[in-house]
Amino acid sequence: MAEEMRIVLRNMGKIDPLKIEDYINAGGYKSLEKARQMGQEALMEEVKKSGLRGRGGAGFNCGMKWSFSYKVQSEQKYVVCNADEGEPGTYKDRTIMENDPQSVLEGMAICGYAIGANKGYIYCRGEYPYVVDILNQAIAQAKEKGVLGDFDIEVRMGAGAYVCGEESALIESIEGNRGEPRFKPPFPPVIGLWQKPTIVNNVETFANIPIILEKGADWYKSIGAEKYPGTKVVTLTGDVNNRTVFEVPTNTSIRQVIYDFGGGIRGGKKFKAVQIGGTSGGFIPESMLDTPIDFDSMTVIGAVLGSGAVFVMDETRDIVNVVARIAGFFEHESCGKCSPCREGTKRIHEMMEKLDAGQGSGGDLSLLERLGTVMTKACLCGLGQAAPSPVLTTLKNFNSEYQAKLN
């Protein structure tokens, strides 16, 4: 039986999240102090050495990203915490912020010191006004205690646009614009918010930082998968017995997540499919369940770890129907800036609805595959590039489901 390992959620249930004293008594803000003693370069080296890679989906080495902003000369730089959490099936960032907001603030302040930024923003999705309240209280307490030094943090609310989780769209939104992704390069660490060097990291990434400094890079690197070390907070949804949140080492297998932590399939039914990483993730069949959940192992099987959402479907679920619904999501969330995404998500949705209604043909399947492949290459941002993934992976791994519904 695999066991949970709480690093990011170390304080969950143990401290009162609205009492900064509790966090400080549990060793909080010692890492920020330590960071300042280490100096900027040694600090970034330590974060780099820990092997921590972004927990927002792209899996980029965190210390390395920070060093890009550090190297740019600028009188103003920014730290942005991505708390947009729009990927359906995901509620891990909410869990972290609700249970231990100070760890996120401390992580941001450490990043601020590393790159030379004195201003941070938390971009929290508009659907979480109750989390915004918690964050504002936590910031007020940190200011009152003076623990953040000259580092200032402000919360900004998203307003229900999935694409605003994409870092350059998020930046546009903080600037008060429509949340349309920017052309890259330049990347945000060099030219970001208000044209200044900006580090955007996920909530979970920041929450990992204080403990990495407390226990050291070598300790962190020894946990989980070699190339994507540490833990991952995963959220289970769908047809499992325990629909809940867990933190597991990254070398845990998908099967362990579903059966050991999720308690298996509900109602004694059989497993059919699991979609990992949120609604843009691939659909995974039974034969691949022994794959570890780390970033690279998931890529090998044509899937993603993404946000760590684990959506389980039992034998009674209609895959074509579920993918049709997902296709509707992407049509709705496409921002419309680039045509492969704006038109492609619409056509995919149209064809999926037709197939779901039992009116599709074999020709639709090959069209879907061709359109999906074009979108993965031609779309401007990750939204359009990943949108066809549920379609393409089900055409591959669950083809009989489509065949059964053809006209």
Next chain:
Amino acid sequence: MADYKEIINRYKDLPGGIIEAYHALQREYSFIPEDSIAYAAQVFDLPLAKAYGVATFYSYLKVGERGKNVIRICESAPCHVAGAKEVVNALEKELGIKMGESTADGKFTLEFCECVGQCQATPVITVNSKPYGDITPEKIPGILAAYK
């Protein structure tokens, strides 16, 4: 009710603050009054088209009237398979309106939304952003009673 001008003015010195101003309007009225957009454009020194463009880009923001209590039903995949459709049917029946409509007394509006991050308890609805989970048709009258 506070005047929309006064609400918008509170944010005028906040860089990029127009979205925060729209949120504040919505907290007060449950929607963004159509007239307030021209005023927001003036305060934030933007072309009117741009102020509209921002307000209409975001699905959490609604320009023009809607009910005092906004009920949103999550239709993302986890809620979809957990029975969002039955919840929709029950809400439509209870309120006597269709999705996207408001009750004649102006008390309720029904809207679809995507995942609200409460997927440990699918299917999920929110009333004025407050989440209610593990919804069954039987639970609906009890939840609505608190807002009547």
